[in-house]
Amino acid sequence: MEVIQPNDEVLIQLPSDTVKLVKVVPDSIIGLGKFGAFPANSLIGRPYYLTWTILDGDGFGLEPVSISEINGEKLATHNADGSAKSSKKSQKPSDSSTASGVDSPGLALEDTAIGVQVGEDGEDEEEDVELDAGVLQQELEKEQRLWEQQMKTNRDIRDDQTAQTMTWQEIEKLKKSGGTGSGKEIIARLLQSHAYIDKKTAFSLAKYTKRKTDKYLKRIRVVPADVPNFTNYQLTQKEPLKMLELRDEAMGLIISWADIRWGGRYLVIDDTGGLVVAAMAERMGLLAGEDARAPKKVSNARKRKREDNDDGKEEVEVSETGATEAKPADPVVAAAIQKETDEENMWASTMKRKSGYEQTQVPAANTITVLHTQDQPNLSLLRPFNFDTTNIINTTTHPLSSHLLSLSFLQLLSPESDPTLERPEPIPDAVLRTLKSVKRSNYHRKCRRQERVLNIVTSTRQGGFDGAIIATGMELSGVINTVAPLLKGSGQLVIFSPSVEPLSEVVDWCSTLRRNEYMRIKKEANAAIEEATNFDSNKPQTHVLDPDNTNPDIDAETIAILKELPKLPHHTPDVYFPIDPTNLLAPTIHTSRVRTFQALPGRTHPLMTSRGGSEGYVMHATKVFPILEGKVEARGKFGSRKKGSSAINTGVGKKENEKPKEVGRETTASVNGKKEDEMTIDEV
């Protein structure tokens, strides 16, 4: 059963249409301000998406509201008109159309809109078909006439304080009486004592009833804090700017176009506080499951493993796990270990183990690599998903702690400058044993961290990522120049921006004219180099140490490893070519917006208001490898612009004949071919 577990973060939908994020701590009290309070224990062990009434007065806790009651209210909203108390279900479907039309003109509109045969089988449809057009027309006209005759308006309703004769003292008294009945009684009395209640139209009455229901019944619904729910909460209730106003529809586009799948390797630059990472993790199966539920220290798992190994070196870590830790709680951790070992076997990691430290290896698949500008990534929004980012390096059994790899731009581009990559002064075992436990564990932690970061840097620089997502306010040219070379061929680059301008710039940097010019210059430059130095482009290049190294006394061993790292392809940006335009194919900008409708019978319309702010734009492009030798031109046959269907599948021979006529009309590429002659070269 998927139920609310102790210490889960849940979202509570309040009667005021707002949502509250609450952690369900056992034996605590959850307070909802004016809506009252209830014990957390009355939520634990219950399924999500149920509706509850907060008990008042003597009772303490929650009382479930049956779904049929909630939906019944919605289904019967149009029936609130006093004359038509009979519920839809009670009527025979076959004659309901006419019957209800006569009984209650208020229903007529609804009937034509959705049909009363709701929930019945196909019989009625056949009848509908049998009705010929003339009869149908008559029916419609009859209903229309009835509707007009008895149509109520608000012309006789005076908007003043005296309309409601029930006083607030009376309401308070009823409230005090307690129980769930009190709320319903208040509403019933309110409706009774409203002066104009029978003058209200059905719709207005329904609205009035709903308003009062929300106010007096204190109903809440508990929904899980998964990525879409949490996004909406963050967007409407918290600080949308912190997450770049990233809406669900944009998130969907990002995740889809970036081709996020279980088993892939992805690079991400996330200024949304971790929301993009969370969505990716959800799609990679890294947020669900027992391990992801409550944070558990990995040291427990390690301890367990050590019992099997009985490795001398591990023994020093006993102190680290510490006496403060509770006993390895149970089979769950054991299962986690089991899973972990399984997994290691399964994805034979490409990274070599360098020493005895565990948890420093980088998984070969299903990873998210976060590139960040500061020392630490800002992934604070991962907290509701039970992932604490303050200890990002493998401290819990949470799937993310091993599959989320984080490194700063400094660590990627100039690893020798970063002190975390410096190996701590080695301490011989004999000395180590004599040290205080705190110092010892510190030493081991440092060593482990160095190994882990080194592994992350190595694996990241080797590239071959399946896709990259960039959601940042940073200048995009630099980011793209860093990220694009690390992508696999045909890998997807997806950029999200709250405004369109940064993205349109990127698209312009890849325009056909610019790309052709760049190719030409590059080819000439390459030819010149090859002539001059007999340059071998096939030889793999390795990392050239940063001359600006801020960490000069880094140990030799690390330097040796770093020197072996592959050289990152470098593009020198200039004013004309901020990024290498040949790397990215067909950058395209999308924007998507969801419009929500009020879906009530006879009263369906788009919501009157919705959130403004940023539209949210998603750009995607595909990483490609251009042909550098020889001249490449888009020459071909171009038919009509409609789908180009006629143009496809034509033979080569035929194409040759028609070429002269068509070239230059539709393709910008061939236009450029001509244009090139007029352009002089810009020295890059």
Next chain:
Amino acid sequence: MAAVAQQPIPSSTGSDGKAIVAFADSAFLPSPNSSSNIVPNSRAIAHLTRDVLQSVLILPASSNTPASSTPEPVANLKRKQPSGSNSNSLNTRFGSFPHSSLLIPAGSQVRSSSGAGFIHILRPTPELWTLSLPHRTQVVYTPDSSYILHRLRVRPGSRIIEAGAGSGSFTHASARAVYNGVHEKLPPVVSTGIETIDSATGSDAPSIETTSTQTGSEDLQGRVLSFEFHADRAAILRHELQQHGLHSVVTVTHRDVCASGFSLPDPSLNIGGNTHATAVFLDLPAPWLAIPNLNRANGSLSQTKAARICCFSPCLEQALRTIAVLREQGWVEEDLVEVAHKRLEVRRLGPGGKEIGTKSRAPGGDDELKSISVEDSVGRLKRQLWHRKAKQAKQRELMAKKRKLDAEGDGNLEDMGDDDSDVDMDGGEEDEAIEAAGEENGSGKLHLFHQGRVVVRTEPELKTHTSYLVFAVLPLPWTEQDEAAAKLKYPIPPRPAPQVNPRTGKDYTSGSKAPRLTADGKLSKNQEKKLRKAAEKAARLAEAEAKSSNGPEETGADA
């Protein structure tokens, strides 16, 4: 983490043995060991232009009669024959590309056999496939499908029912979303291709697997259970999925779900007795007829998780009728939305309102010079007037000369004509020179792509409406017995005495500032201290007041 880790269901596989997970051999799905090259017998996408993508099934170089090995299930169903399926080369408007020339790293630019044109060859993704697939029905495009999958919480390991598979666009997208490795032995795949490295590991993994997952109800594999009532469409889709290596993830069943329901898609499929889906996508003309077939009692929906549904209907009437049925059937959180998606075009707008790099620059096009600015316009008009005046003056002069000559007798008319044309030419040349100077930048070099400004506009053909989406959730059933049992398991404490701030009189029983009990029922030290201090202070205050005057006692009463 391993696929096992994603399943919240406490599984027996965790304790009794290993759940072997193998990567599927599909170009749509990841396989960490395989090369990034396009391999034979796989799907690839040829990128011709942004809007023209052609899918191609790469055939092994050795076989010359490829079509015979995997025949099309239905010869031709309102469907273009995918190009290249009959020959060993891909024919496009940019030339012909032999399949052997496409066995290169994905993402490479490829020159055609004649050398004249080029394409890019890409690894397929559901998005690219959506743009290149043969249409059999209306296609669910990426803006809709991405939003639907996001809202339906389709994750690795989920089971999704899709009814009305149609052209298979949504099928591919959801197959990617549910995929969490392949857990069970599969029927042998027709493979004539080169043996890849991971096919070896894949072959021995399932053999162990068959013994461990006989338990049935513990099927952890993510699955798409696809239903299609059109026999030929179902057959073609099945064939396509087989070609794409997705047959282990998707089960296509030929059935009318409105009449026959969703349970038991295929008796031979060992997935724990029934569909047990957590997500449902209905792309049917009358979803309200199928919804009553979706319930927990008949096993079509998951017994342990909330189930989510999305119905995709183009008309508002359909959507409303669907919602009414959903409400009757006990679904909650019903939501009616519409996705409005736009694709934007980015252009450079040159001076004079012309787009740079488009056909407006083509010879013989609209080459009339336009003014760049007000000053320019004024200047140009002034120049024109000046020229005209000069011309008129000259003409007057000439006429005068002519008259004089006429009067004198013999005249040279041809000279006069030449002079006339010279004046015109001068004016034109000057304009062009100024224009050219304007386009030239400081170093005297011309970069057309850097001229003007970047502009963004909506693409010319806009999809203003695709369909209405109806979302809803079916919560797990919760009876009074369940509630009583839960109350017993997690006892509810009595309502605590109201905690009132003695000074302000503010009730913070339920407020955030109220001292919270820790898990073991004790207050933290800080909180205890605070409370004690507050109590002391209140007591002192009360004392002081009582001493000074026997007046109002409201403050003391609460303490």
